[in-house]
Amino acid sequence: MAGIVLPLTLLSFFAFGTNAAVGNESCSLADQRLQIGTFQFNSDCDAMWFCNSSQICDWKGCRRDDFPFGYDPDQALPEKCPDGQFCPDEEDACQSLLAVGSPCQLNRDDECEAPPNFKELADNSGMGLNVNGSVCLNNVCMWANVTLGLPCVIENTPYIVYTADGGEYIDIVSRGNCRTGLYCDASQKVCMQSKDLGVQCAADKECVSYNCLDTGVCGKSADKPNHVGRWVYVVCGIGIFGGIIVTVIAMFFFHRKQREVEREKRMQYWREQNAFRQNIMQMQETARHSLMSLPMNGGSQRSSIYNRDGINSEDSTLPMLQAGSKSSGLRHYVSEEQLGGGSDENMVMNQGEKGYNSRF
Ligand SMILES: *[C@@H]1O[C@H](CO)[C@@H](O)[C@H](O)[C@H]1NC(C)=O
Numbered sequence: 001m002a003g004i005v006l007p008l009t010l011l012s013f014f015a016f017g018t019n020a021a022v023g024n025e026s027c028s029l030a031d032q033r034l035q036i037g038t039f040q041f042n043s044d045c046d047a048m049w050f051c052n053s054s055q056i057c058d059w060k061g062c063r064r065d066d067f068p069f070g071y072d073p074d075q076a077l078p079e080k081c082p083d084g085q086f087c088p089d090e091e092d093a094c095q096s097l098l099a100v101g102s103p104c105q106l107n108r109d110d111e112c113e114a115p116p117n118f119k120e121l122a123d124n125s126g127m128g129l130n131v132n133g134s135v136c137l138n139n140v141c142m143w144a145n146v147t148l149g150l151p152c153v154i155e156n157t158p159y160i161v162y163t164a165d166g167g168e169y170i171d172i173v174s175r176g177n178c179r180t181g182l183y184c185d186a187s188q189k190v191c192m193q194s195k196d197l198g199v200q201c202a203a204d205k206e207c208v209s210y211n212c213l214d215t216g217v218c219g220k221s222a223d224k225p226n227h228v229g230r231w232v233y234v235v236c237g238i239g240i241f242g243g244i245i246v247t248v249i250a251m252f253f254f255h256r257k258q259r260e261v262e263r264e265k266r267m268q269y270w271r272e273q274n275a276f277r278q279n280i281m282q283m284q285e286t287a288r289h290s291l292m293s294l295p296m297n298g299g300s301q302r303s304s305i306y307n308r309d310g311i312n313s314e315d316s317t318l319p320m321l322q323a324g325s326k327s328s329g330l331r332h333y334v335s336e337e338q339l340g341g342g343s344d345e346n347m348v349m350n351q352g353e354k355g356y357n358s359r360f
Pocket residue numbers: 022023024049057058059
């Protein structure tokens with residue numbers, strides 16, 4: 001039970017205990033501080049209010065973010081400060097930029113006035129080394145103008161990094177007032193040249209890429225996209241097209257046997273059909289010859305049969321289909337005819353009659 005109660009107590013402490021006071025409620029200026037580990041500004045008042053000089057939570061007078069935390073979508077936001085002014089951590093009201101040497105808040109380089117040669121000193125690397133050439137170190141406004149080998153000011157801030165599995169470790173961020181392209185060495189306290197890729201390093205700030213690898217050398221910038229070599233694209237392309245071609249060839253050989261079987265079937269069918277056609281033509285021929293050679297008196301009867309058969313023979317499908325179902329008989333007929341050598345006329349006529357008989 002205690003195991004459940006304790007986290008809930010802690011949770012409510014963090015969620016409601018620290019930022020409890022809303023508008024018109026009392027607060028203590030002494031409670032204003034930077035959170036341990038994150039160095040985030042914190043006061044007794046909730047998101048939309050600050051603790052004013054009478055120690056009562058009042059509406060905030062300025063904002064630093066485009067989309068500040070804790071406001072409803074339809075709620076009017078305090079203004080962002082114009083050029084030449086800044087909004088302090090308390091977000092009570094805009095103030096004029098601070099002259100060099102003035103006290104400033106942690107990491108608030110933007111609170112400090114720019115040097116005359118701000119264009120030359122400004123950091124455009126996106127690493128946040130300075131703002132417009134000025135830097136806030138140890139809560140003093142300075143200019144980032146120290147050149148190579150000259151003594152510099154250094155500020156080390158130990159942030160606590162909280163990991164997803166509940167662990168935590170320290171990440172020290174070290175800043176100095178050297179010009180861009182230089183860094184303030186921790187032991188000698190002088191500005192040194194930033195190191196290129198592959199050079200030995202002890203901290204991120206020593207590298208031009210701002211990324212000192214675990215192996216102790218400067219690696220490429222952490223936000224740099226990964227590029228693969230041209231050969232990878234070539235290998236991928238060859239792999240894809242090679243795979244397609246190999247598959248096609250494999251299928252060709254795989255189906256060859258099946259194709260041969262199909263072709264053989266078709267050839268057989270064609271040969272059969274051709275044989276039937278030859279038979280029918282021969283039958284017609286035989287019938288015609290036999291009718292021509294008959295005497296006239298028997299002609300009427302024969303011709304009527306012939307006509308009936310002739311009509312049937314004109315319709316090419318019917319005899320063929322019938323012949324197909326009796327293929328062995330027709331083959332027999334062909335072989336008999338070929339064998340028959342002697343009385344040609346008689347033999348043929350008999351075969352013709354056989355042919356009719358088998359059909360009716
Ligand atoms: C304080 O109370 C007055 C009157 O109710 C209200 O108009 C004002 O907005 C409140 N101030 C804050 C900071 O909530």
